[in-house]
Amino acid sequence: MDELDLIRDRAESVGFAPAEHLAPARERLLAAARGDRPHGSRRWFWAAGASAGLAAAITAVVALAPADRIGIGAGVAHADPVRVLAEAAGVALREPVTAPRPDQFLYVRTESPGKRTREIWLSVDGTRDGLIGDTPVPGCHRGRDCRPAPAYRTDLPTTAGAMLAYLRAHDNGKDGNVNSLAKNVVTLAYERALTPASYAALFEAAAKVPGLTALDHVTDGAGRPGVGITWTNPADPPGGKLEVFVFDATTHQLLGTEQSAVTVKTFVDEAGQRP
Structure with a gap:
């Protein structure tokens, strides 16, 4: 499963919150990517547990970002x-x-x-x-x-x-x-x-x-x-x-x-x- 699949899966399973909550979630994601964590936590994010860590970070951003900000709308991905x-x-x-x-x-x-x-x-x-x-x-x-x-x-x-x-x-x-x-x-x-x-x-x-x-x-x-x-x-x-x-x-x-x-x-x- 690649990053796009993770985003789609999370987008379908979580809701969307107000746009004003997006900035803090984005900062948390960027901080994790920069390594603003203890050394062990940084290894967790990028090594064998990268998919789980990325999925968690994506959940935070997708849950808080409006659909038009992230390019995925409700009912678009895998529509019936x-x-x-x-x-x-x-x-x-x-x-x-x-x-x-x-x-x-x-x-x-x-x-x-x-x-x-x-x-x-x-x-x-x-x-x-x-x-x-x-x-x-x-x-x-x-x-x-x-x-x-x-x-x-x-x-x-x-x-x-x-x-x-x-x-x-x-x-x-x-x-x-x-x-x-x-x-x-x-x-x-x-x-x-x-x-x-x-x-x-x-x-x-x-x-x-x-x-x-x-x-x-x-x-x-x-x-x-x-x-x-x-x-x-x-x-x-x-x-x-x-x-x-x-x-x-x-x-x-x-x-x-x-x-x-x-x-x-x-x-x-x-x-x-x-x-």
Whole structure:
């Protein structure tokens, strides 16, 4: 076991205390490293008992240092992907229910690496003209032969099994291509507004997909750190770029993906209006 393993083990087993207690613990650790102890104690720290001594010192610092000071957050190291998605579902269920008016627009601003941004305005009921950037998105109106595509979806499943069946039924990729299915999850999570129960079902359905993997030390498209969740499947094309969902390491709220991040999502009264 190396020093990083020791830090991770201790970080998972101890809590975090206020930042003002960090300085004394740091001084004790540095004093031990400098040898500000009797000769025998110094040999204990660096010789055969070094691992135990280092672990004790790490315990003091980790227990007192805030997560953002030492680079390890609660729920980041060795994260369980199913648990992260279950927590994300719980977060979604706790969101307040605020139904928009039919004549409003869903506004979503996403950010990608390099600070590239994308803005969309989609009709809540699908009958009004929206925008993707400066490009018009025609709504279904004025007697056109079409079906409205509402941005606010109240018709989606509210259970994990039914949502997974819906995702598979509306998947444009080949059977078993979980990366294609993940893209559909992104579309619903990013550019549609769902009821809390459907949002929760979306994450619960994702947790049922085989091949889930959690990734530490990832960032979303806006550079925010979190826990990454991705899928691997033999049916996916070799060498393809997998979608990696990024969740807040503490709240497990969805931040975005490695390629993009939702920075604003709300309802506005007109296409082109910003909150």
